[in-house]
Amino acid sequence: MNAPNTPTALIAEDESLLAEALKAELATLWPALRIAASVGDGASAVTQALDLQPDVLFFDIRMPALSGIEAAAALADAWVTEGPGAKPFPALVFVTAYDQYAVAAFEAQAMDYLLKPVQTERLQKTVAKLQAALANRSQPAANFEATLGQLRALLGGTPTPAAAPLKVIQASSSSAQGSTIHMVPIDEVLYFEAADKYVRVLTAAREYLIRTPLKELLAQLDPQVFWQIHRGTVVRAQAIASVTRDEAGKTSLNLRGIPDRLSVSRLYGHLFKAM
């Protein structure tokens, strides 16, 4: 399709004028760069990136369907890192209108962070950094780890212990006879799983549904006891029986007491590396 050394990029930006402007600026600053595709939402960004395997990603943070950060996390999870045809994970550049994530922290890091309106001089710096990174891809694994770490930080950071950890969960259920509130002691919970508008609460005996968002719940759990292993899964560390890794590099957990198997996102794979 293209010469093996031609670098490619994917632009994800929901405002078409801005996507066009970025394309035009890149054409002057980095004529060799080929824009493989330009998409307008986070979900398309993930599928297109998996499809086209570009070298560089320019992701707007606020996008419909999936935010730029969520899209990058999903992409990191699905990216093939081993076996024939595996390519290094693309270099990430986030573009945003508002400095909500302390831009300064990113300037020297594995991923870059541009503020809108993007100034030519600043974009020039990013281009130089990207060119250097592409020319020197000696440690793709280490770079990928650094990227994962930063995405983790952007998605909510390391959880801080709640002032008063949750002791009991109130889950309501309704039937023809009326509604019941079940008091579920936190000690009985094996894992939580986000499901559409609810969060499933799993104990050895049964399943409950609650409306509290997982993110809110996570803030009230003891991070020593409950580990987040996926965007939508939080598991009791002591309930984990074994951790397996398949040929494709996917990690999954077997639990004690129940047959459920949980998959571990790459973002949280570091939890099981040291053992």
Add this chain to the structure above:
Amino acid sequence: MSTASARSAGCLPASHLLQHIVPGLTVNTVIALGLTVFGESDFGSNLVVSHCIGISIWLLMEVALRWLVPQRDKQWRRLFWIVPVVITLAYVFGYNLAAWLLGQPLTLAWLRYPGRMAGYLVLSLVAGGGLTYYFMSREQLARAREEMAVSAAQTEAAQRHATEAQLKLLETQLEPHMLFNTLANLRALIGVDARRAQDMLDRLVAYLRATLAASRASTYSLGAEFERLGDYLELMRVRMGARLQFALELPSELADQQVPPLLLQALVENSIKHGLEPSVQGGRIDIRAARAGAQLRLQVQDSGVGLHAGDSAPSPAGGGFGLSQVRERLQASYGAQAALTVAEATGGGTVVTITLPIHP
């Protein structure tokens, strides 16, 4: 003394006693001097008598005031009997104490010099009453100063709160995402379509000017509010392209109705942020004003992702503050006469309806 009086009066017994002891002893000594110059006896025994009576009055008065007049402001009438009784009792005790110290017969003086003794009593009443009045008014003054400082602090806090609320309102109007994305679009347009860039800049200027003016005004005409919303939505349309469609509907006879400024802005922003922006294909926003009997009905309807999807991802900066802020302002301006309801729109999306009294 100065360090002691710097603390609040009457609160710390030690500093309180210190503040009283020096003037008290001084007065006692002056009285003893006066008695020596104008009366009989030597300065030494006058000094003993004067201090014994003076200190007795002072100590008994401290105890009496503490126990019998705990609330000075309300119970000050009690002083009219407490002060003379306390001074008389203390005088009798103090004189007897002095006589015992000087080795004189206890009861003899009362019989031998009744006139002098009565004079001493009057002197005690004048000096003791005067000093009590002096100390109490000093305490009162300190208390009044303290109260003034507290109320000044409260006023300042209230002013700061009001300023903060106004700043927060302005901040939501000049939301950084909106502002910088608009500027980024403007920067992009300058290169490719200078005429459109100029038009966009004009809209931005009109929007900013109206927003600043409205944030200072207390009321605002509905016509001006709709004009400003038009500018805002035009700016958003440049950014969102075909993903945003909108219509504004304002009957001309309602254009002069006065409403709180920037009232609908937060609702329109919510519609874009929580309704249209999360949707890949976008949607439309309809803003309507209508007369419904004696009420003015304002409606913002969007065809976005709807209430429940919006619920699961509430934005701490925009959504929550937006609606509660509008409710608060309606409550402040109209009380129970105004209402705000949020409902699911037929065919998906959200409709927010405000009703408020119409001005004839």
